[in-house]
Amino acid sequence: MLTQPKTNTFRPRINLLLAAIAAVGIASCGQPPVEQTQIAADPEPIVELSATGRHGKPVIYQVFTRLFGNTVTTNQPWGTLELNGVGKFNDFTDEALAGIKELGTSHIWYTGVPHHAVIRDYSAYGISLDDPDVVKGRAGSPYAVKDYYSVNPDLAVDPANRLAEFKALIERTHRHDMLVLIDIVPNHVARDYQSLAKPDGVADFGADDDTRVEYARDNNFYYIPGSSFQVPQWPADYQVLGGDAHPAADGQFAETPAKWTGNGARAAQPAFDDWYETVKINFGVQPDGSYDFASLPADYAEKDWQAHYQFWQGKEVPQTWLQFRDITLCWLDFGVDGFRYDMAEMVPVEFWSYLNSHIKQVNPDAFLLAEVYQPDLYRDYIKLGLMDYLYDKVEFYDSLKLVMQGTGPTSALVATQQRMADIEHHMLHFLENHDEQRIASPAFAGDARKGMPAMVVSALISTSPTMLYFGQEVGEPGAEDAGFGKPSRTSIFDYIGVPHHQRWMNGGKFDGGALTADEVALRDFYTRLMQFSASAPALLGDYYELHTENLANNTAYSEQQLAFARYSDAQQLIVVSNFNAEHSSQFELLLPADLIKQWQLADGIHGLAGQLGEGASALRVTNGVGRVNIALPPLGSVVYRVQYQE
The missing domain is CATH 3.20.20.80 (Glycosidases)
Known part of the structure; x- marks a missing residue:
């Protein structure tokens, strides 16, 4: 966890x-x-940044x-x-x-x-x-x-x-x-x-390289001995800086010997679609x-x-x-x-x-x-x-x-x-x-x-x-x-x-x-x-796909919908999404007996609470098989939490 x-x-x-x-x-x-x-x-020991009380998954922005x-x-x-x-x-x-x-x-x-x-x-x-x-x-x-x-x-x-x-x-x-x-x-x-801020005693990448050879283990770069770098051949529809004048925009860049380009291109004149603005770093991989x-x-x-x-x-x-x-x-x-x-x-x-x-x-x-x-x-x-x-x-x-x-x-x-x-x-x-x-x-x-x-x-x-x-x-x-x-x-x-x-x-x-x-x-x-x-404990728990069985046994369920369950000891969730941008979708979602058994749900009606503002619903369990009436607008989704038995 x-x-x-x-x-x-x-x-x-x-x-x-x-x-x-x-x-x-x-x-x-x-x-x-x-x-x-x-x-x-x-x-030194590492301490907590803060006690946020998060129970769910990381969210990177x-x-x-x-x-x-x-x-x-x-x-x-x-x-x-x-x-x-x-x-x-x-x-x-x-x-x-x-x-x-x-x-x-x-x-x-x-x-x-x-x-x-x-x-x-x-x-x-x-x-x-x-x-x-x-x-x-x-x-x-x-x-x-x-x-x-x-x-x-x-x-x-x-x-x-x-x-x-x-x-x-x-x-x-x-x-x-x-x-x-x-x-x-x-x-x-x-x-x-060129590092202006490097610490004392630290050399720039390439500063201590032997530039006479294509490769040496402790060189930072790969070289093309005997050749000087040439800027790419620009496409007809491209101008450096959009054509604005600049004293250094002269189609030249001094680099002798030429270095391999960042994407691994080994020509002294890389192509326009190469990563020509960069040079490849050597990690001890020979040519x-x-x-x-x-x-x-x-x-x-x-x-x-x-x-x-x-x-x-x-x-x-x-x-x-x-x-x-x-x-x-x-x-x-x-x-x-x-x-x-x-x-x-x-x-x-x-x-x-x-x-x-x-x-x-x-x-x-x-x-x-x-x-x-x-x-x-x-x-x-x-x-x-x-x-x-x-x-x-x-x-x-x-x-x-x-x-x-x-x-x-x-x-x-x-x-x-x-x-x-x-x-x-x-x-x-x-x-x-x-x-x-x-x-x-x-x-x-x-x-x-x-x-x-x-x-x-x-x-x-x-x-x-x-x-x-x-x-x-x-x-x-x-x-x-x-x-x-x-x-x-x-x-x-x-x-x-x-x-x-x-x-x-x-x-x-x-x-x-x-x-x-x-x-x-x-x-x-x-x-x-x-x-x-970021807060639902079930999302760090188990996954159960509901798609295959509903696709096979439910004529109103199609390849434009996706249903699955997520659950932990603390929470059981049912997630259903409709990818159709034009039409709503209504069907009876089937929850197989195996899942109902894992959730330890008895026959009867179990309340479902909407987690994203979609209101409440009900899960009916009969003979160990669950069913939920689903009604989704175009591009709609529901996330239900199993809450209680009525």
């Missing part, structure tokens, strides 16, 4: 760190790499940090920060955080916090200029990290004080009983990585795919993080491993409570065993979420890589998206749940994130209401956490042509406003005062559902 996550209190360097902020505007929160045996001492607080509505394609605006750490006021907490949120994933390449002049703060020929958009991709020991200066009211402003945001978030996640992107960094480090024995899939931690003691590992260990421990020291790992599958699972066991040694309750898209790797990255959670994208989300679009059967969701039964607790569910199309966009479902039955199913079908993306709860359609970012997804590359979300912000009041009636109703639905998900 999940317990309330705890915040990390192992922060011996915080006072020194904050003292340095005033001097340089940023501060190191790590120490030079040391041998593994030097950090084996027991950490992802915010794209630079967009969340932006109130400017200009939205000109390729617009500058001055024209289109930008959100700040300080925009996450107590009122804003209370509004996020209202959605049942336990963790906020602040996306885009580490300092990444951005087309804006911060040279007055000692920051080197970035070249638009190797930056996507004007505001830059958050996954082209330039300095892992600092934060994006765009996000600070005073860029010189940016780390202190982020520290204050962490503390505000904790006061609202929520924990903080940030991105770590081990697979690649910005083409021009032929063989490993230059110790293999993790297969039986470690059944061992805990303490055993993994001990396995790596005394073993030589690539230099990159040590550097990312120090980066993540730095942020734990600073107050961050966990990480979302970008494209984890592109980094060997042994590294994750090493990194995550070292993180758990410092904070056993650190929340570790990874992006993995290959189902055949899921179990390795959970069991050998020690990931707490993975995106359930390719299995559950992809099947659910087809159901929402009216082109897939709900039986696919039942099959997916069965396939994932052994790891379902570790598979994070979501309907939106920064990579996916907005539900309300025409390219996805064209109507935010089609997310309502899907959200009920996604949030309640398993013991896994649920993630919301900011603006989802008010039907944001991602309709803006932002520049590099195009409609259907809210741009992660540009300065842009998020109109539906801005109506909830209501000029900084964060009270929803400018929302339409439909948007108010949608947010109310999300609030009720996610609060229930």
Whole structure:
């Protein structure tokens, strides 16, 4: 059973760190790499952040940090920060955080916090200029990290004080009983990585590389000796910065020898659809795919993080491993409570065993979420890589998206749940994130209401956490042509406003005062559902699918409905959703004798209490078989709790 996550209190360097902020505007929160045996001492005890009384599942609220607080509505394609605006750490006021907490949120994933390449002049703060020929958009991709020991200066009211402003945001978030996640992107960094804030004795990625060779175990990057980097051949419909003049937009970027590109492309001139703004990190994987480090024995899939931690003691590992260990421990020291790992599958699972066991040694309750898209790797990255959670994208989300679009059967969701039964607790569910199309966009479902039955199913079908993306709860359609970012997804590359979300912000009041009636109703639905998900003990209990039997024996039940039960000793729930957007659905739901026996329900009438405001109903048990009359409007759902016997 999940317990309330705890915040990390192992922060011996915080006072020194904050003292340095005033001097340089940023501060190191790590120490030079040391041998593994030097950090084996027991950490200081970890204490509870707060007593929230949560009984249900974690709810992660992802915010794209630079967009969340932006109130400017200009939205000109390729617009500058001055024209289109930008959100700040300080925009996450107590009122804003209370509004996020209202959605049942336990963790906020602040996306885009580490300092990444951005087309804006911060040279007055000692920051080197970035070249638009190797930056996507004007505001830059958050996954082209330039300095892992600092934060994006765009996000600070005073860029010189940016780390202190982020520290204050962490503390505000904790006061609202929520924990903080940030991105770590081990697979690649910005083409021009330069850390202004690195601790004394720590070298930048690549600074000590032997650039004469394609590969060396302790090089941070892979090289193409004898070749210089060339910017991609731009498509006919693309112009850097939308064609705006810029002194560095000259089709050139100095890099000799050329490095491999972030997605593994080995050409000196990557393609436009490669991750050309980044360079791939070397984790000790040779160009032929063989490993230059110790293999993790297969039986470690059944061992805990303490055993993994001990396995790596005394073993030589690539230099990159040590550097990312120090980066993540730095942020734990600073107050961050966990990480979302970008494209984890592109980094060997042994590294994750090493990194995550070292993180758990410092904070056993650190929340570790990874992006993995290959189902055949899921179990390795959970069991050998020690990931707490993975995106359930390719299995559950992809099947659910087809159901929402009216082109897939709900039986696919039942099959997916069965396939994932052994790891379902570790598979994070979501309907939106920064990579996916907005539900309300025409390219996805064209109507935010089609997310309502899907959200009920996604949030309640398993013991896994649920993630919301900011603006989802008010039907944001991602309709803006932002520049590099195009409609259907809210741009992660540009300065842009998020109109539906801005109506909830209501000029900084964060009270929803400018929302339409439909948007108010949608947010109310999300609030009720996610609060229930965050508090219902049955959702950490057992699952029983009701779909197959009702599909076979109930002519009014179809592949556009989905029914299942969730239960624990404290609570028994019946969940039914109708994905038909045009027609209501009425039928008698059958509850098999096996489930009725498990629930120990005698023949008779048992009261059902609606959990999402749908009123009461009744469960009739005759000869050990249960029946419930179900009436659902288009896109409607019911969640009933078995309450009493009449």
